[in-house]
Amino acid sequence: MVRFSELPPEFWREFRLWGGVGKYFDGLSPPGNFVGSVNYPNINVGALVSKYENADLLDNPEEWFRRGFTQLDVLKLRFRMMLARTRVSVNSLSNPIVDRIQELSIGRKPVSVEARFRRSILRLLTNDYHAPVAGIGEVDNLRITSNVSAENIVERVVNDTDVDAQTAIIELYEGGIPVSRIQRLMAVGLLGNSRFRRLVPTRWSITAVDSIIGDYIRNEIKQYSELGQVEVHRMEYMGNRYVVMLIPGPWRYELIELKLPGSVWNRNGSSPRVFVDREGVKGLKGYAEMTGGAFYAIRLGILEYLRKVKRQATAIAIREVTPEYEIPVGIWQARESVRNGMGINYVKFSSVSEAINHVSNSLITGKLWLSHSLLIKVSSTDITRFLI
Numbered sequence: 001m002v003r004f005s006e007l008p009p010e011f012w013r014e015f016r017l018w019g020g021v022g023k024y025f026d027g028l029s030p031p032g033n034f035v036g037s038v039n040y041p042n043i044n045v046g047a048l049v050s051k052y053e054n055a056d057l058l059d060n061p062e063e064w065f066r067r068g069f070t071q072l073d074v075l076k077l078r079f080r081m082m083l084a085r086t087r088v089s090v091n092s093l094s095n096p097i098v099d100r101i102q103e104l105s106i107g108r109k110p111v112s113v114e115a116r117f118r119r120s121i122l123r124l125l126t127n128d129y130h131a132p133v134a135g136i137g138e139v140d141n142l143r144i145t146s147n148v149s150a151e152n153i154v155e156r157v158v159n160d161t162d163v164d165a166q167t168a169i170i171e172l173y174e175g176g177i178p179v180s181r182i183q184r185l186m187a188v189g190l191l192g193n194s195r196f197r198r199l200v201p202t203r204w205s206i207t208a209v210d211s212i213i214g215d216y217i218r219n220e221i222k223q224y225s226e227l228g229q230v231e232v233h234r235m236e237y238m239g240n241r242y243v244v245m246l247i248p249g250p251w252r253y254e255l256i257e258l259k260l261p262g263s264v265w266n267r268n269g270s271s272p273r274v275f276v277d278r279e280g281v282k283g284l285k286g287y288a289e290m291t292g293g294a295f296y297a298i299r300l301g302i303l304e305y306l307r308k309v310k311r312q313a314t315a316i317a318i319r320e321v322t323p324e325y326e327i328p329v330g331i332w333q334a335r336e337s338v339r340n341g342m343g344i345n346y347v348k349f350s351s352v353s354e355a356i357n358h359v360s361n362s363l364i365t366g367k368l369w370l371s372h373s374l375l376i377k378v379s380s381t382d383i384t385r386f387l388i
Helices: 009-016 061-066 071-078 096-105 152-159 165-174 179-187 202-221 293-309 332-341 352-362 366-372 374-379
Strands: 024-029 033-035 042-050 081-089 111-125 133-144 230-237 240-247 252-259 273-279 314-321 346-349
Touching: 033 096, 033 179, 033 202, 042 096, 042 111, 042 133, 061 071, 061 179, 061 332, 081 096, 081 111, 096 111, 096 133, 096 179, 152 165, 152 179, 165 179, 165 202, 179 202, 202 293, 230 332, 230 352, 240 293, 240 332, 240 352, 240 374, 252 293, 252 366, 252 374, 273 366, 293 314, 293 332, 314 374, 346 352, 352 366, 352 374
Parallel strands: 081 133, 252 314
Antiparallel strands: 024 042, 024 111, 033 042, 042 081, 111 133, 230 240, 230 346, 240 314, 252 273
């Protein structure tokens, strides 16, 4: 979590413009929601509401990336909203306020809402999982004042209380529903068998959806032939640099995160902080403890590319977080960077050794990644000379 005192001046000025709201609020929901994780299983759940006319842009990471928004752009947008929240148990799906939050979350267009608050406070909620949330209102009542419209597939999956959550998520994904919307539906307990539906903290629902869709695609691409030659793909966004090396071989995946001194997660360090997770042919047992949500978000983009070209490969992804990444805006920026960048800016090589040289020359941290990569050692017979 980032404190106000850690914000650069240009970010801090945005927060000083906030004056709170009164007891009554009349506006729009993008639609959007946020479910907290503190004090689980008794957590805060709320609807994102705003006076902003273009509310459909406020909770739309896919569109933010398409428009090339900066960190400050995202913060300005998110600061035009507040979270109308209440505290409940994760099993309290029959709560009237939770019911309204669920109803508006199904919508594909902004929904008119009215809310009554006990109080409003300024609190910055931001980490490397979800987009920033700022103004918060403790809500006494929430009412929807317009019709909520959704795609047929969304209505059908939400109303199917016999299907399991994994099947529901895949059906929505294959039906063209944006990943961010699937994550929001899962967060407020709208997917899966009725016996297991409950509120899911937003940071958990984001990773769960990325993981489920990724596992689904992985099982498909493992049936394809291996990639014919080595490929190195590069992308950069918001001070995050991504390099993905694809090596002919069975599906295996490794993420190496290099967080440079001065960056958001290494502000006072003198050397890069290194975090690594990997999965083998059968996948990862348990959770990617070192790299967290980035592991699944970046993996999704790589798998979508391999599905597109109908090949499988061993994938080594490297993420350099530079000091330009001043405030975390959510793991969506990693997901959308890789999803949209794979196959755009890439180079093919006839050998792993040539690709290693190319990757090391393109990174700020040079060869540092090599000493932390197990998969490159497995894939290269002459790795020793590169470690010198």
